[in-house]
Amino acid sequence: MAKHETPLLDQLESGPWPSFVSDMKQEADARAKNEKNIEYQVAQDNIEDLLGVLELSYNDCTTHWKHGGIVGVFGYGGGVIGRYCDQPEKFPGVAHFHTLRVNQPSGHFYTTDYLKKLCDLWEFRGSGMTNMHGSTGDIIFLGTTTPQLEEVFYEMTHKLDQDLGGSGSNLRTPSDCIGEARCEFACYDTQDLCTHLTMEYQDELHRPAFPYKFKFKFDGCPNCCVASIARADLSFIGTWRDEIQIDQEAVQAYVNGEIKPNGGAHAGRDWGPFDIQKEVIDLCPTGCMKYENGKLEINNKECTRCMHCINVMPRALRPGKDKGCSILAGAKAPILDGAQMSSMLVPFIKVNKENEYAEIKELIENIWDWWMEEGKNRERLGELMKRQGFQKLLEVTGLDPDPRMVQEPRHNPYIFWKEEEVPGGWDRDINEFRKHHQR
Amino acid sequence: MALDYEESKEKIVEALQKKAKTKSKFYFNDLSKILEAKPREAKKVINKLVEEGVLEYWSSGSTTMYGLKGMGKQAGAEHEGE
Incomplete structure (x- = not known):
C-alpha cells in the first residue's frame, strides 16, 4: 500500500x-x-x-x-x-x-x-x-x-577513488565523447585531454571564484556527440587540416550496393538502392564534391567539416591525417532567452600530449583572467564576448583575426575598428578631404 | 604583490559586518573589490578564510556566494547553523 x-x-x-x-x-x-x-x-x-x-x-x-x-x-x-x-x-x-x-x-x-x-x-x-x-x-x-x-x-x-563534480560558480565537471576508445572518427584523444584538464584545474572545480558557471566539453570530431558547440563556454571539436582520405574502391562498393550506407543505420524501411548523387553529393552544404566516371572528388578547401559524406560512407571516407581540434568559445543554453552557439576562436590547434597541452592551457588561462576581471556577476563568457566584443577576446588571447572567425562576409557583430588602426584616426582634416571630394 | 592575510581578513570582516543588516551573501567579485585585488590574488585569501571558517559558501546550485559564517536567514531556518 x-x-x-x-x-x-x-x-x-x-x-x-x-x-x-x-x-x-x-x-x-x-x-x-x-x-x-x-x-x-x-x-x-x-x-x-x-x-x-x-x-x-x-x-x-x-x-x-x-x-x-x-x-x-x-x-x-x-x-x-x-x-x-x-x-x-x-x-x-x-x-x-x-x-x-x-x-x-x-x-x-x-x-x-x-x-x-x-x-x-x-x-x-x-x-x-x-x-x-x-x-x-x-x-x-x-x-x-x-x-x-x-x-x-x-x-x-x-x-572508491572518486571525486565530486562541479556546481555553482565553478568550472563544471568537464565532459567528453567516447573518443578514440571506440570511435574511428575521433581526431584527438578526448579522454586524455578531458582527464588532464580535470586534474589540472581542481582548484577551479572545487573552489568557486568565477562570475558564473564555466564549462569545457570535448568532441572528438565535428559530429559533436556531446554537443559542445551548443553547451560549452569552451568547446574543443576534433578536426583535420589536410584532405579527407578517400578509398575509391570502397566508394564503388557503396555505389554498387555491396556496403550498406550509414553503417547500416536507418534500416527500418526500404529506401531503395543507394544513390550517391542524391544522398551525398547533392547534400554537401558547400557543394565541394563531385562523382564522375566512377570517381569521387572533393575540393577540400571548400569543405566545412559537416561530416555528412563521412557518416554515410565510413568505409570509403575518413578524416584527414593531420588531425587536431578547433576551439570555439561562448556557447550557453539558457531556458529563457534561447541558445547561443559558440564562436570559432582557434580554427586549428594540435592537441599535444607531449607538452601536457601547454598551448591549450595558456589559452584557457588567458580567457579566465579576462572573464574573472571583467565579467559581471552571473555573466557567462558568451555574454562578455558580446558585450566587450570578439576583438577584445582576440586581444586577451593574443590571437590574430582570421577569416574563419567570421560567419559570412560583412556580417560580424563582433569586430570593430579601433582608432589607432585607422590611418589618421577618427579626426581628419576636412579641408584636405574637400580638395578631393565634392560636397 | 601578495596580499597580507591578517590585513585582508580584517578588511573583509569589517566590510561584511557593516552591510550585515541589508545583505548577508556576497559575490566573489564583491569580495575582490573590498580587497582591491585581482581575482586570482583575492582567491588565495578567500580560500583561506573559508578554510578557517571565517567565511562560508552559499550555493544556489548555479551561482555561489560568500557570507560570514552563521550569518543570514538560512543558517537558522534550515537548522544547519551548527
Whole structure:
C-alpha cells in the first residue's frame, strides 16, 4: 500500500515509454522490503514522500522545492546542491533532500563493479535514487540529509577513488565523447585531454571564484556527440587540416550496393538502392564534391567539416591525417532567452600530449583572467564576448583575426575598428578631404 | 604583490559586518573589490578564510556566494547553523 495516493503520477505510467514513476515506485518497494538488510541512514520511506510531493505539485501546479544553501563538504564550494521541501510536515522523508554531483569518468567508462559500489553507498547513505547522467555529464545522487554529506564524500574519496563534480560558480565537471576508445572518427584523444584538464584545474572545480558557471566539453570530431558547440563556454571539436582520405574502391562498393550506407543505420524501411548523387553529393552544404566516371572528388578547401559524406560512407571516407581540434568559445543554453552557439576562436590547434597541452592551457588561462576581471556577476563568457566584443577576446588571447572567425562576409557583430588602426584616426582634416571630394 | 592575510581578513570582516543588516551573501567579485585585488590574488585569501571558517559558501546550485559564517536567514531556518 502506497503511503500517498498518486493518481496523476499513475497516469504517467500508462504511456508506451518507460516511466520514471515506475522506477521510483520500484525503489520505494525495494526500500520497504529491505531484502539486503541495509541500515538506512536516511528515511526508509523517502521515495514514498518524494512521490507524494510530486503528486502535490501536479495538483497545485507549483513546485514545493527550495534550492540552495550552505550545505557542502569541507573545503569544497561545489558538488552539493541543497534541496529542501517546503511541506516538511507532510513529507518528512524529503524535508532535506540534497543533491550530490559525482565527477563521471571520462567518456563514461566504468565497470559494473564500480557502479555497484556507488549504488550500494547511495542505498546506504542516500535515497538510492540516481540520475545517470545529468546534463553536464555527472553522475547525480538525488536526495540525502546534511549529516550524510561528509560520510558519502569520505567513502567516495577514500574507498572508491572518486571525486565530486562541479556546481555553482565553478568550472563544471568537464565532459567528453567516447573518443578514440571506440570511435574511428575521433581526431584527438578526448579522454586524455578531458582527464588532464580535470586534474589540472581542481582548484577551479572545487573552489568557486568565477562570475558564473564555466564549462569545457570535448568532441572528438565535428559530429559533436556531446554537443559542445551548443553547451560549452569552451568547446574543443576534433578536426583535420589536410584532405579527407578517400578509398575509391570502397566508394564503388557503396555505389554498387555491396556496403550498406550509414553503417547500416536507418534500416527500418526500404529506401531503395543507394544513390550517391542524391544522398551525398547533392547534400554537401558547400557543394565541394563531385562523382564522375566512377570517381569521387572533393575540393577540400571548400569543405566545412559537416561530416555528412563521412557518416554515410565510413568505409570509403575518413578524416584527414593531420588531425587536431578547433576551439570555439561562448556557447550557453539558457531556458529563457534561447541558445547561443559558440564562436570559432582557434580554427586549428594540435592537441599535444607531449607538452601536457601547454598551448591549450595558456589559452584557457588567458580567457579566465579576462572573464574573472571583467565579467559581471552571473555573466557567462558568451555574454562578455558580446558585450566587450570578439576583438577584445582576440586581444586577451593574443590571437590574430582570421577569416574563419567570421560567419559570412560583412556580417560580424563582433569586430570593430579601433582608432589607432585607422590611418589618421577618427579626426581628419576636412579641408584636405574637400580638395578631393565634392560636397 | 601578495596580499597580507591578517590585513585582508580584517578588511573583509569589517566590510561584511557593516552591510550585515541589508545583505548577508556576497559575490566573489564583491569580495575582490573590498580587497582591491585581482581575482586570482583575492582567491588565495578567500580560500583561506573559508578554510578557517571565517567565511562560508552559499550555493544556489548555479551561482555561489560568500557570507560570514552563521550569518543570514538560512543558517537558522534550515537548522544547519551548527
